[in-house]
Amino acid sequence: MTSSDRMIVVTGGTSGLGYECAKDLARDPRNTVVITGRDASRTRDMAARIGAHGMALDLSSRASVGAFVTELVAADRPPLFGLVCNAGVQFTRRTLTADGMEATFATNHLGHLGLITDLLDHFTAPARIILVSSGTHDPDQFTGMPHPLDDTARDLAYPPSPSESAQRDARRRYTTSKLANVRTAYYLARELAPRGITVNAFDPGLMPGTGLARDASAFQRIAWRTIARALVVLPSVRTPRASGADLAWLVAAPDREGMTGQYLVRRAPARSSAASCDEPAQQALYRDSVELLAELDARAGR
Numbered sequence: 001m002t003s004s005d006r007m008i009v010v011t012g013g014t015s016g017l018g019y020e021c022a023k024d025l026a027r028d029p030r031n032t033v034v035i036t037g038r039d040a041s042r043t044r045d046m047a048a049r050i051g052a053h054g055m056a057l058d059l060s061s062r063a064s065v066g067a068f069v070t071e072l073v074a075a076d077r078p079p080l081f082g083l084v085c086n087a088g089v090q091f092t093r094r095t096l097t098a099d100g101m102e103a104t105f106a107t108n109h110l111g112h113l114g115l116i117t118d119l120l121d122h123f124t125a126p127a128r129i130i131l132v133s134s135g136t137h138d139p140d141q142f143t144g145m146p147h148p149l150d151d152t153a154r155d156l157a158y159p160p161s162p163s164e165s166a167q168r169d170a171r172r173r174y175t176t177s178k179l180a181n182v183r184t185a186y187y188l189a190r191e192l193a194p195r196g197i198t199v200n201a202f203d204p205g206l207m208p209g210t211g212l213a214r215d216a217s218a219f220q221r222i223a224w225r226t227i228a229r230a231l232v233v234l235p236s237v238r239t240p241r242a243s244g245a246d247l248a249w250l251v252a253a254p255d256r257e258g259m260t261g262q263y264l265v266r267r268a269p270a271r272s273s274a275a276s277c278d279e280p281a282q283q284a285l286y287r288d289s290v291e292l293l294a295e296l297d298a299r300a301g302r
């Protein structure tokens with residue numbers, strides 16, 4: 001690993017899509033790969049299996065993001081080339097973080113945005129950021145998931161009590177966070193172009209069998225592992241292995257240099273939802289999210 005010339009960080013690299021992506025990246029001796037997970041010892045074990053480094057990171061905690069960045073930049077590793085914002089959660093009921101925020105928004109969107117902003121000065125251009133989104137952000141794709149909300153970032157962080165079933169509300173929080181991922185990718189692509197950092201969103205397709213359903217009922221988890229896996233013949237259904245290979249290729253392939261502001265399906269640009277392309281909404285989400293992060297930092301005396 002000492003002969004590698006660039007570092008690529010994959011959040012949520014302990015299972016599913018992130019693990020498969022990191023495994024592919026770590027096969028290339030030019031890459032030093034860092035995977036993250038909430039439990040330090042488990043993350044180190046998973047990293048050791050694929051020749052990567054494992055570090056603890058809980059994206060739902062601003063303090064954990066800060067500690068991770070401090071440790072990452074202090075380590076003697078090659079320049080930061082890539083960041084794959086892959087970690088994600090989907091709950092079945094309203095869940096709050098220790099900071100009191102709705103946990104899907106805090107983890108899938110705000111945690112990653114805080115990570116990106118904290119790492120910005122540590123990238124060495126040309127560099128790449130990919131945010132893992134989902135086709136469920138787009139109502140036109142008829143995924144069966146509730147349509148995303150268009151609320152302000154503050155209302156998404158501190159929402160009122162659910163006005164629909166707890167499960168439906170939690171699923172809507174998920175699709176909303178995935179819309180936030182695409183909006184953030186488009187906004188940052190424009191902002192970071194002058195720094196030589198590209199930013200894209202990636203839709204891995206439906207990948208039955210990953211840990212994403214860990215919060216679901218026993219019956220739903222069995223269905224996720226068995227019935228849903230049988231759907232793999234459909235074009236929008238993929239294995240974590242196949243999508244992980246696509247994601248690794250997109251973050252590392254030399255001929256993808258300069259590609260930015262795209263919503264990527266498999267290895268090519270595709271159309272994202274109309275709401276994701278709304279530039280004022282992208283700007284407002286970014287502005288309000290940065291404000292929320294500043295409030296968390298102030299509360300923690302950072």
Ligand SMILES: NC(=O)c1ccc[n+]([C@@H]2O[C@H](COP(=O)([O-])OP(=O)(O)OC[C@H]3O[C@@H](n4cnc5c(N)ncnc54)[C@H](OP(=O)(O)O)[C@@H]3O)[C@@H](O)[C@H]2O)c1
Nearest residue numbers: 012014015016017037038058059087088134207210211212
């Ligand atoms: N599976 C699908 O059908 C599907 C479809 C479209 C998009 N996606 C997206 O693909 C990405 C990967 O999902 P997956 O299906 O591979 O799920 P997964 O197997 O559950 O992997 C999720 C990863 O996120 C990490 N994680 C969970 N909570 C975290 C937190 N608070 N802070 C930091 N890391 C956390 C987990 O690590 P630890 O548990 O070790 O902390 C794990 O490595 C997600 O962004 C998801 O939205 C999935």
